[in-house]
Amino acid sequence: xxxxxxxxxxxxxxxxxxxxxxxxxxxxxxxxxxxxxxxxxxxxxxxxxxxxxxxxxxxxxxxxxxxxxxxxxxxxxxxxxxxxxxxxxxxxxxxxxxxxxxxxxxxxxxxxxxxxxxxxxxxxxxxxxxxxxxxxxxxxxxxxxxxxxxxxxxxxxxxxxxxxxxxxxxxxxxxxxxxxxxxxxxxxxxxxxxxxxxxxxxxxxxxxxxxxxxxxxxxxxxxxxxxxxxxxxxxxxxxxxxxxxxxxxxxxxxxxxxxxxxxxxxxxxxxxxxxxxxxxxxxxxxxxxxxxxxxxxxxxxxxxxxxxxxxxxxxxxxxxxxxxxxxxxxxxxxxxxxxxxxxxxxxxxxxxxxxxxxxxxxxxxxxxxxxxxxxxxxxxxxxxxxxxxxxxxxxxxxxxxxxxxxxxxxxxxxxxxxxxxxxxxxxxxxxxxxxxxxxxxxxxxxxxxxxxxxxxxxxxxxxxxxxxxxxxxxxxxxxxxxxxxxxxxxxxxxxxxxxxxxxxxxxxxxxxxxxxxxxxxxxxxxxxxxxxxxxxxxxxxxxxxxxxxxxxxxxxxxxxxxxxxxxxxxxxxxxxxxxxxxxxxxxxxxxxxxxxxxxxxxxxxxxxxxxxxxxxxxxxxxxxxxxxxxxxxxxxxxxxxxxxxxxxxxxxxxxxxxxxxxxxxxxxxxxxxxxxxxxxxxxxxxx
Amino acid sequence: xxxxxxxxxxxxxxxxxxxxxxxxxxxxxxxxxxxxxxxxxxxxxxxxxxxxxxxxxxxxxxxxxxxxxxxxxxxxxxxxxxxxxxxxxxxxxxxxxxxxxxxxxxxxxxxxxxxxxxxxxxxxxxxxxxxxxxxxxxxxxxxxxxxxxxxxxxxxxxxxxxxxxxxxxxxxxxxxxxxxxxxxxxxxxxxxxxxxxxxxxxxxxxxx
Ligand code: HEM
Ligand SMILES: [Cu+2]
Numbered sequence: 001x002x003x004x005x006x007x008x009x010x011x012x013x014x015x016x017x018x019x020x021x022x023x024x025x026x027x028x029x030x031x032x033x034x035x036x037x038x039x040x041x042x043x044x045x046x047x048x049x050x051x052x053x054x055x056x057x058x059x060x061x062x063x064x065x066x067x068x069x070x071x072x073x074x075x076x077x078x079x080x081x082x083x084x085x086x087x088x089x090x091x092x093x094x095x096x097x098x099x100x101x102x103x104x105x106x107x108x109x110x111x112x113x114x115x116x117x118x119x120x121x122x123x124x125x126x127x128x129x130x131x132x133x134x135x136x137x138x139x140x141x142x143x144x145x146x147x148x149x150x151x152x153x154x155x156x157x158x159x160x161x162x163x164x165x166x167x168x169x170x171x172x173x174x175x176x177x178x179x180x181x182x183x184x185x186x187x188x189x190x191x192x193x194x195x196x197x198x199x200x201x202x203x204x205x206x207x208x209x210x211x212x213x214x215x216x217x218x219x220x221x222x223x224x225x226x227x228x229x230x231x232x233x234x235x236x237x238x239x240x241x242x243x244x245x246x247x248x249x250x251x252x253x254x255x256x257x258x259x260x261x262x263x264x265x266x267x268x269x270x271x272x273x274x275x276x277x278x279x280x281x282x283x284x285x286x287x288x289x290x291x292x293x294x295x296x297x298x299x300x301x302x303x304x305x306x307x308x309x310x311x312x313x314x315x316x317x318x319x320x321x322x323x324x325x326x327x328x329x330x331x332x333x334x335x336x337x338x339x340x341x342x343x344x345x346x347x348x349x350x351x352x353x354x355x356x357x358x359x360x361x362x363x364x365x366x367x368x369x370x371x372x373x374x375x376x377x378x379x380x381x382x383x384x385x386x387x388x389x390x391x392x393x394x395x396x397x398x399x400x401x402x403x404x405x406x407x408x409x410x411x412x413x414x415x416x417x418x419x420x421x422x423x424x425x426x427x428x429x430x431x432x433x434x435x436x437x438x439x440x441x442x443x444x445x446x447x448x449x450x451x452x453x454x455x456x457x458x459x460x461x462x463x464x465x466x467x468x469x470x471x472x473x474x475x476x477x478x479x480x481x482x483x484x485x486x487x488x489x490x491x492x493x494x495x496x497x498x499x500x501x502x503x504x505x506x507x508x509x510x511x512x513x514x515x516x517x518x519x520x521x522x523x524x525x526x527x528x529x530x531x532x533x534x535x536x537x538x539x540x541x542x543x544x545x546x547x548x549x550x551x552x553x554x555x556x557x558x559x560x561x562x563x564x565x566x567x568x569x570x571x572x573x574x575x576x577x578x579x580x581x582x583x584x585x586x587x588x589x590x591x592x593x594x595x596x597x598x599x600x601x602x603x604x605x606x607x608x609x610x611x612x613x614x615x616x617x618x619x620x621x622x623x624x625x626x627x628x629x630x631x632x633x634x635x636x637x638x639x640x641x642x643x644x645x646x647x648x649x650x651x652x653x654x655x656x657x658x659x660x661x662x663x664x665x666x667x668x669x670x671x672x673x674x675x676x677x678x679x680x681x682x683x684x685x686x687x
Numbered sequence: 688x689x690x691x692x693x694x695x696x697x698x699x700x701x702x703x704x705x706x707x708x709x710x711x712x713x714x715x716x717x718x719x720x721x722x723x724x725x726x727x728x729x730x731x732x733x734x735x736x737x738x739x740x741x742x743x744x745x746x747x748x749x750x751x752x753x754x755x756x757x758x759x760x761x762x763x764x765x766x767x768x769x770x771x772x773x774x775x776x777x778x779x780x781x782x783x784x785x786x787x788x789x790x791x792x793x794x795x796x797x798x799x800x801x802x803x804x805x806x807x808x809x810x811x812x813x814x815x816x817x818x819x820x821x822x823x824x825x826x827x828x829x830x831x832x833x834x835x836x837x838x839x840x841x842x843x844x845x846x847x848x849x850x851x852x853x854x855x856x857x858x859x860x861x862x863x864x865x866x867x868x869x870x871x872x873x874x875x876x877x878x879x880x881x882x883x884x885x886x887x888x889x890x891x892x893x894x895x
Contacts, residue, residue: 146713215720223713249720253727261735261832270821270828271743272735278743278825283735290731635850638867641859 012619013194018172026088026103031170060597062148063558064133067155069452071130072445074162078122079438081166083518085115090476090511094504096494108493109176110195114165116179117199120295121206122162124433127441128302129158129213132241135448136217138549139238141226141567143560146219148595149637150212156605157209164202164612168195172617175199178491180288181262183273183281188266194616196266200259201612207255207291214248217241226548228567232326235547235571236319239326240305243333244298250337251294258287267615285347289340297336299433301329303440304371307393310443311375313543314390315382316671316685318571321374328367328374335364345413346420354413361411368404372397385672387543388462389443395470396435396443403431406481421491424484430477439469442521450542450681454554455535459675461524468517476510479503539663539681544671546571551582553659554681559592559647562656577684583663589649589656596645604633698872700865701781707862711869718870722877725840729881732836733888736829740893743825750893753819753830755810759890762806763882766841769799770879777872780865786855793868796875797848800841807838830889837885840878847871 020031045051058066089111092101103111133151137144145151168174175195177186181203186196221242225234234242262284264270271279312319319325341349341357375397384390406428410416419425442465450456483503488495528535540554551573552561563586569575576582611626613619668684669676694708695715740750776792783789811831814820821831848871854864 146717211724215717215724218720219713219717223716249724250727253724254731257728257731257735264828264832268821270832271745271825272739272828272832274825276745277823278739278745278747279828280738280742280825283738287731287735638850638863639854639857639860641863 008618009621010619012614012617014171014617014619018194020170024104024107027107027169034166034169055599056597059602060599062144062152062595062597062601064137064144064148064151065452065556065560067151068130068132068134071126071133071155071158074159075123075127075130075441078118078126078162078165080518082115082118082123083515085111085118087511087515089115090504090508092493093495094501094508097498097501097504098496099494101494103493105493106176109178109491110174112491113175113178113195113199114168117175117203118162118165119433120179120299121203122158122165124299124437124441125206125210126158126162128244128299128437129154129210131306131441131444131448132217132244132302133213134452135444135549136238136241137220137224138451138552138556138560139235139547140221140224140229141548141561141565141572142220142224143564143592144224144595145216146223147216149598149601149643151216152598152601153604154209154213154216156601157212157608158206160605160609160612161202161205161209163609164198164205164616167613168198168202172198180292181259182288183262183265183284184275184279186262186266187274197263197616200263200266201615204256204259204263205608205612207252207259210248211252211256214245214252217245218249221245226564226567229572230567232323233567233570233572235305236308236322236325236329237302237305237547240301240308240329243329244301247294247298247301247333247336251291251298253291254287255291255295258284258291261287282344282347285344286340289343290337292343293340294336296429296432297332299437300440301332303396303437303444304329306440306444306447307375307396308378309547310389310393310447311378313447313545314385314387314393315379316385316544317378317382318546319374320377320380321370322570324370325374328370331367332364335360335367339364342411342416345416351413358411358413362408365404365408372401383671385674387446387675388457388459388466389447391463391466392439392443392446392469395466395473396439399431399435399473403428403435406431419484421489422484423480423488423490426490427477427480427484430473430480434473434477442469447543448549450535450537451540451549451554451556453532454538455528455532456537456542456675456679458524458528458531458535461520461527465517465520465524468513468520472510472513472515472517474510476507476514479507479510483507534677537679537681539659539666541573542679542681542683543674544683544685546574548572551576553662557652557655558594559652562586562589562652583660585657585660589653591649592647592652593644594647596643598637598643600633600637604630607633698777698781698869700869707865710862711866714866715869715873718873722873726877726881729833729836729884732829732833733884736833737888739825739829743829745824745826747824747827748817748819750826750830750889753814753827754890754893755813756890756894758806758810759886762803763886765799765803765806766879766882769796769803770876772796772799773872773875777869780868789868790852790855793848793852797845800845800848804838804841804845807834810834833885833889837878837881840874840881844871844875844878847874 020028022028022031045054058070061067088103089108092103092108095101133145165174172194175181175186175191175198177191177196177199181196181199184190221238261270261272265272265274265279271277273279273281273284308319308325339357339361341353342361345354345358406424410419410425410428446457446462483500486497486500488497488500537554540552540556541550543550548565551565565572565576573582607626607629609626611623611630614622614626663682666680666682667678668682669679671683671685673679674683695712696719700707700711772792772795776789776796779789779792819827821828851864851867851871854860854867
């Protein structure tokens with residue numbers, strides 16, 4: 001064995017030149033930011049001596065609430081990264097008219113690939129998994145998800161995928177094949193480097209994690225509801241969680257198949273999607289969009305749930321048309337599997353096929369319209385409080401209708417032929433994804449933050465964030481509709497039409513405002529933490545809420561509810577409050593068993609990361625080791641039976657009675673004074 | 688709780704306490720949901736196979752050239768027999784108090800599974816010797832991947848069985864092990880169902 005063989009054996013394709021400094025300044029800057037960020041976290045944890053706390057309180061926890069929060073932390077970190085990339089792309093397109101601009105074409109391709117992949121897989125998905133994780137078990141009156149261990153494994157697989165994308169900023173390069181990774185471009189002859197492999201394994205890890213999480217959510221919703229919580233008494237967010245979970249169960253496997261087959265092509269010389277020897281990239285397009293289209297409903301349904309809760313709570317009304325809302329969600333979930341082909345109208349199937357899929361696509365407009373009317377009618381005649389989440393809801397309603405209309409336009413195959421792959425499309429999907437998904441997630445974060453941490457978020461900064469995000473969105477994306485109609489294509493690093501400039505600069509300004517919006521969210525968090533005494537809502541019901549999650553202290557105890565409630569109607573908590581039973585002591589307390597902490601899920605995630613990183617760089621021994629360690633972790637877990645600990649009834653009684661006493665002693669505030677420091681977590685309807 | 692009542696999906700665990708039955712509900716249900724997800728994977732591989740077996744030949748061998756009906760028949764018999772023996776193991780778990788018959792039936796299942804894999808490996812080697820490697824054409828890629836994925840599942844089932852053989856001897860795991868055997872049974876029978884689809888679409892159509 002010569003030295004070359006030995007280095008390959010040990011380090012695969014890794015070379016010194018894959019490490020920083022990078023070829024250009026911006027890439028080196030990004031790599032330095034990742035390294036500095038990681039170092040900063042390490043130093044901060046060491047200086048404040050928080051390592052042990054982090055490990056024993058958070059990383060090893062199987063509590064659905066903590067797992068939910070950790071998901072959301074991942075989502076925010078990745079959001080920051082992807083927004084910066086977006087701003088960079090907007091800058092590039094604005095200045096690169098008859099000029100090379102600030103980044104090279106290859107770097108630009110990396111930017112849109114990572115931006116898209118990160119936004120979808122490592123921002124939106126963790127965000128919604130996090131919110132469902134936190135809120136759904138509380139809403140249905142459960143103590144935890146059915147499979148807490150699996151829940152943690154799902155989190156850490158997602159975390160491993162996110163880490164892999166972050167590492168790609170430092171070591172080597174990421175894919176330039178777009179978030180959808182279309183072969184044959186992503187096949188070896190056209191993309192020989194490590195980039196596509198980074199993409200494949202990051203996406204595969206997260207999709208495996210999401211499949212597990214989806215199974216967990218669905219089973220929890222079927223099996224863990226409190227006594228009397230019939231399906232048609234579920235809060236709407238729980239309903240959308242159920243439909244999302246079902247979509248995850250059926251839509252993630254196609255993605256796993258697509259990435260696995262692509263990997264076989266790249267690693268073993270198979271011919272699924274190659275240009276020659278019988279390969280056919282259309283099979284990839286079908287597999288990918290069989291996942292991809294339901295995916296956009298995975299992204300949007302939880303937001304629909306959040307809007308339903310936010311709008312009905314801040315309108316002080318029941319949700320209008322509860323059943324029609326539920327049926328609309330179910331219809332959307334089913335229809336989402338019947339339209340994937342609209343993503344490749346232009347790729348050569350017959351006109352009849354296109355017509356069928358075009359009509360199927362337009363049909364989704366019907367249930368979606370039902371929902372929009374229901375939200376409007378919920379607000380109609382209500383006593384609205386325009387808090388920050390509610391403001392986001394209003395922006396959503398306006399913009400979402402616009403985005404929906406552009407979707408109906410695109411569903412028309414002849415029209416799609418002419419604007420296909422132009423910025424019109426980019427405008428359309430951002431029009432759905434930003435007001436639809438992202439604003440929903442931000443609203444949910446603001447709405448449930450006081451539940452999770454015991455204090456409200458500062459309202460002024462919330463409104464500033466809303467203003468920046470809303471105006472920024474409109475400025476950044478409405479011009480793209482025009483640019484698309486003028487003929488500017490997506491993913492272009494340089495253009496030659498001077499008349500695009502005003503539109504591109506407007507979009508650039510919008511992106512700048514969005515960056516400010518992100519900044520405002522960060523400032524809001526810091527200000528709120530500083531003023532947490534004044535903003536505290538320990539009793540737990542700051543918005544006069546309707547559903548069970550508001551019927552515990554803020555933050556809730558590990559076991560959620562001291563005794564499980566008996567549900568007799570929809571809007572369970574409102575019913576309790578109306579009958580004056582909300583803060584009564586239960587008759588007796590019993591011991592509660594809860595899962596113990598364990599470090600195994602973190603280790604499984606770490607092993608998954610090692611395996612994926614090693615596969616990317618062809619370090620076979622480490623890949624095998626990582627894979628073995630992952631399964632070893634699962635088997636090791638199966639040899640234990642002591643995964644639970646018992647919380648004695650006396651302790652529960654003590655904690656619960658303390659909360660009840662506090663709740664009874666707290667003077668309720670009027671709903672309209674809910675932003676006042678006097679609100680200690682007990683807001684009520686004006687008498 | 689009466690013995691007759693169907694307490695949860697699958698053959699009930701049998702003579703244990705009511706609490707164990709209650710615990711089984713969500714766990715078994717969750718496993719069914721997982722199986723649905725896993726079936727989507729096979730459905731997609733079958734769909735890919737069917738497309739590739741028409742359009743991915745690339746001048747290479749056709750389905751007819753790589754179909755060995757005799758071997759497929761033996762494999763089918765082995766796998767169906769193993770499902771039968773696992774069924775017997777489940778019944779023994781439900782109705783018999785001693786472990787021995789259940790263990791015996793499971794050992795038989797494992798042996799049949801190993802024999803199945805052996806025949807499958809023989810098929811693969813034979814194809815490779817004839818130069819019919821998965822790298823030859825899209826069709827062969829799909830053929831190897833579909834069968835390989837099924838074979839990988841069978842292997843995973845065998846590893847799982849091995850772990851359970853060990854765990855049956857670990858005190859304190861009894862209840863968990865019983866539940867796991869029930870789930871493994873579902874998994875094993877599902878692989879049989881998938882195999883029937885493979886037999887139909889790969890071998891019977893292939894030979895035709
Ligand atoms: C926050 C403000 C955002 C801005 C300013 C922005 C901007 C951009 C830009 C400039 C592109 C490239 C367009 C092109 O190829 O010509 C892009 C692509 C994309 N964006 Fe965004 N985006 C934002 C938010 C989001 C969000 C929230 C999501 C998803 C949840 C998202 C998902 C995508 C996807 C999937 C692509 C396509 C990537 C590809 O072509 O492969 N973006 N975005
Ligand atoms: Cu679609």
